[in-house]
Amino acid sequence: MILIACWILPSGANDACMASAHSDLERLYCEITSRGEGSSLPSRADFKRNDPQVQALLxxxxxxxxxxxVPAPGGESKPSPAKVTDMPPPSSTDELPEAPANDSRDARPASPVSTAPQRxxxxxxxxxxxxxxxxxxxxxxVNQNNSELLPGVLEAGNTLxxxxxxxxxxxDEAVRRYLSDAYDIYIPKMLAIGLGGTTMSFTAFHHAFHSMENGGVDFARRLEQTYHLLKQDxxxxxxxxxxxxxxxKSLNLCTEINRDIVVCDNxxxxxxYVTR
Known part of the structure; x- marks a missing residue:
């Protein structure tokens, strides 16, 4: 979701990183950065806000x-030398991004607190x-194999x-409009590269925006960097x-991106969901 260069961590910084890790994926992140291979990874705080499957991909x-x-999320074993195989599944116990006070449940028509689906x-x-x-x-x-994708979607010309x-x-109204429009672009773009089963909820999208912008990082530019990395991988x-x-559990959790795409989240x- 988020990309920023990381420098090699001194041992004390790595100890602090390990101490704050809540999953095997986070511990692997600390191991990688401490060994000087974290230049393409997000900052530690940004990495934690990603969905587990995106963390694994990064x-x-x-x-x-x-x-x-790459260990299965939620596991307790330390990473060990082994052949890297398929991306591990996320665990329901992985830490979810904490929504800000003015969270996305007020920003989209459908949400866990809705009482009726969109008209x-x-x-x-x-x-x-x-x-x-x-x-x-x-x-x-669902996520698709590359053979199922349209030609060229993984090339540089396909951008967010x-x-x-x-x-x-x-x-708040200006932010809501901006994020709603941006999310309506993000979802079809993730579908285009075959990652429809690995998308951020609008809550995570909303939280990422405020987190990055609060830190002086351009949200749109950072998402573009992330999209490039996902295509490469x-x-x-x-x-x-x-x-x-x-x-x-309910259509009350769903909202239309357009007539062919509906997104639901809890x-x-x-x-x-897409038309067939």
Whole structure:
């Protein structure tokens, strides 16, 4: 989700990194940066805000250079030399990003506190991996193999191209409009590179915006860097179709990106449905 250069950590800094790690993926992050292979990784704070499957994807390449396996999230074993295989699944016990006081549940029409689905979904019904609407059917999107993608989507010419936020960050309405528009671009772009099963919830998107902008980092530029890294890794690293079997409990958690894409989230997990 977030990219920034990391310098080699002195031993004391690495001890502090290990002490604050809450998962094997975070411990592997500390190990990699302490051994001088963290130049392509986010800052430690930013890394922790990523979904576990994205954390694993970010770690795959530097871990391979050191001969370290990417451990399953939630495990307690230290990383050890091994052949790097498929990306591990996320664990439901991994730390979720903490939503800011003015969190995204107030910023999108559908959310865990909604009492009714969007009007455009009012005549639809959720049936597990499908959303059935009059005249259309949407199916749960999963991560895709590269052979299933359109030509060129993993090349440099395919960019997010988000505009930078130019308003006042204390203007809640301006931030809501900006993030809603940006998210409506982000989701189709993740689908385009075959990562529909590995997307940020709007809550995480909203939190990342405030975290980065508070730190003087341009949100749009940082997301562009992340998208570039995901494309590069997607060229060579395998992804599983899905990393958990959980499904949204209610259509109240869902909102339309456009007529062909519906996103549902319970803050912790995100699901994307697309027309077939």
């Amino acid at each position: 770690l795959r390449r530097p871990a391979a250079r050191l001969g370290l396996a 455009s979904l009012a005549k639809c019904r959720l049936e597990g991996e499908s959303i059935l609407c009059p005249g259309r059917r949407l199916e749960l999107a 191209s988000l505009s930078s936020f130019e308003g006042e960050r204390n203007d 997607k060229k060579t690293l395998a992804v599983k179709a899905r990393y958990h079997d959980e499904l949204p 803050v912790g997990k995100n699901w994307v």
